[in-house]
Amino acid sequence: MPSPRLFGRGTWPEARRVADVLRKETVGGALLLIATVLALIWANSPWSDGYASLRDATFGPHRLHLDLTLGQWAADGLLAIFFFVAGLELKREFVAGDLRDPRRAALPVTAAVGGMIAPAVIFVLLNRGTGDGALQGWAIPTATDIAFALAVLAVISSHLPVALRTFLLTLAVVDDLLAIVIIAVFFTSDLSLVPLLFAALTLGLFTVLVQRRVRSWWLLLPLAVITWALVHASGIHATVAGVLLGFAVPVVRSPAAGGPEAGPGLAEHFEHRFRPISTGFAVPVFAFFSAGVAVGGLNGLGDALRDPIALGIVAGLVGGKTIGIFTATFAMSRFTHAKLDESLSWIDVFGLAQLAGIGFTVSLLIGELAFGAGSLRDEHVKVGVLTGSLVAAVLATVVLRLRNRTYRRLHEAESADRDGDGVPDVYQADPTG
Template identity: 55%
Template sequence: MSHPSPKHEPTFPEYGSYREAGRITTLLRKETVGGILLVIAAAVAIIWANSPWSDAYVALRDFEIGYEPWHLELSLGTWAADGLLAIFFFLVGLELKREFVEGDLRNFRSAIVPITAAAGGVLVPALIYTAIASQRPELHHGWAIPTATDIAFAVAVLAIIGSHLPPALRIFLLTLAVVDDLLAISIIALFYTDHIEVVPLVLAIAVIAVYAVVAQRFRVFFSRHAAAAWCILLPVGIVAWALMHASGIHATIAGVLLGFAIPVLHRREVRDEALGTPGLAEEFEHRFRPISAGFAVPVFAFFAAGVPIGGVDGLRDAFTHPLTFAIVIALVVGKPIGILTSTWVMTKVLRARLDPELRWIDMVGVGLLAGIGFTVSLLIAELTFAPGTQEHDIAKVAILSASVVAAILASLLLGSRNRRYRRIAQREAVDADDDGIPDVYQSAG
């Protein structure tokens, strides 16, 4: 990967800047910890929900708390799905904003490949699900379940198998997952909203607009006085979330919009980092990332993954149900096909070629990692099928099964490529001019 191609023959994936690669590496390291906690929380929930003490799990999940006059007396499971996941989607919005301002999405040529890959990774699984479930009208509404990618679970798999996946592929995977999450949350807003209360929605949009104006207007002040940002912006954000919840649109939408409203300084702008003062986006990401990865997402997984399987008979019924086939095949097969095909087509359109150090089998591995749906897939399953129905439980069993199968296949494939990845890593570390920046990032521009 250290041999740049001629200008008339650009390569894919691109390296970007050394600073961006370092930021992505740090971010994924935090997501790795969160992914491991997520898996542990889900495993505990499954074991508890199928133990003699399952009634205690159900009672805990369904325990209601909150202020009823504001329609916020919700079960703990609902608080996790509507409230805690809003933190996760806030970071999705923030990361998306950063990608547009200073990441791979800032210019068309770099952005079009991961955007197209994400679109293919949404469209193909949805089509496969629809085709398999076409004879069961009650299942049609679940077409969006296999469209999501769980980046935390995916990078946890990379950490567990010790994969040395090249930074360019890691950046591509993260960018793809962020765009994928945006598409998933857009699908939730458009197709999983039963009714809309106009007044709360208008007020929510107005409050988010105020939030954006205040954050932009006082971004320098907030960057230097983090406590003020928390005292002013956090309450405004909570009001926006409550109004969005009251509007009938899933409250996590507010999280994405609030994250996207945070100002991000362009790399060419003067920063206060030399004075030890991070920007507002850096401050919020630093504070919210541990909360999301270490608490919000694992707690959601704990309440969402606890499915009563019903022993051998229950497993047999689940694994022979059309819904299981639809979800598993769509995630494990549809995701890699959609991502690989759309990426190949786009590289042909752009007249680019895959980096000579990589092979298309590496992209298959990335596609399999993207087939780990989990968090957002579980959220869509919650919105699709009513709790207590057979389809609700089977959908969750299918999501868990598909995520495990995709993780195993990705581990086997990428693990077999580790020797090559180590050689690439050694070449990428070369810094012949001893300026602190590996030469490959300088030759890549």
């Protein structure tokens, strides 16, 4: 029996779907970068008070505890859309994608766990003994921002093989979901059971409707919004509602409609509708309101980076992510006797692990939850996240550019379609990967 392959080629339908997702995420990464740069320019301009006033403008019904600032609406409301799409994506991967095979799922899940543990450990080691609640930020450097990572890939023109891109996408989605678990468990205070019980009822009704393949937006959207509002009122971070709603949506068609072979299910339908909203609007707007830190020149930047919290974030993103993901992947190879695909080398895994050190959206969110939006430590968190992500991007660019000629050759081989049937020849020769 042949040894299992790490980063082996998957199926053609999955490769085509992943390529479509990555194209949209790359566009989202460009918008995310633009929003971040605009926020940094405005926050460090003579008109910085206008930026702060806009971010802190409050509106919403007070009786429902929804009198939030624009920054809070972006973090609590718009990011719920982002996590709804992440929930849809993860469920689809494990129910109908290549990752329904436990052997394929084990690698990105194990790498994601390793990529969360190592940065957290490094942050704790650098901040132990500092006091003043610094350790509350242990989870900040644990998440990968897939949109930013793919934007970097687009800039360096890397023809990264499909298997590595799929791994990066799945790893980022898994650690986003793990981050939501961390937020729900460690950043929930003053839990209110009554709104939580009502949220369970509305979520249950939403689940029943989508399981019956109801697509009527005038039924589903109000239920989703009410569920979000009740979760927010319960004291649990409202983005958790987005994940739960995503998990409720069925992936395959019902048997009466032809089952899995009858085409895309409701989850894919919702993903096509909401991913553009998530990548094109929700995440960039959140970035705009969260990334605007007043650096205060080189002296201010130096002061921020001398803070052990910022140092822990930079070290966690740059070193922890690389160590955690690479070590977990190597351990999978060593202890399962799986061999790296012959077209790749371990330097490819190392470069990919460095690329996963680009943290942004979830890191900034956790920083706000840990230290309070607008606090001095939250400002240092932003500096640490931006600096760590930039360093990780530069290092990954150096490594991956060195291998770009090899990636281009693999890309050409994977794309060759000599018989003109729309399916690359390599997938017909080895349809199961």
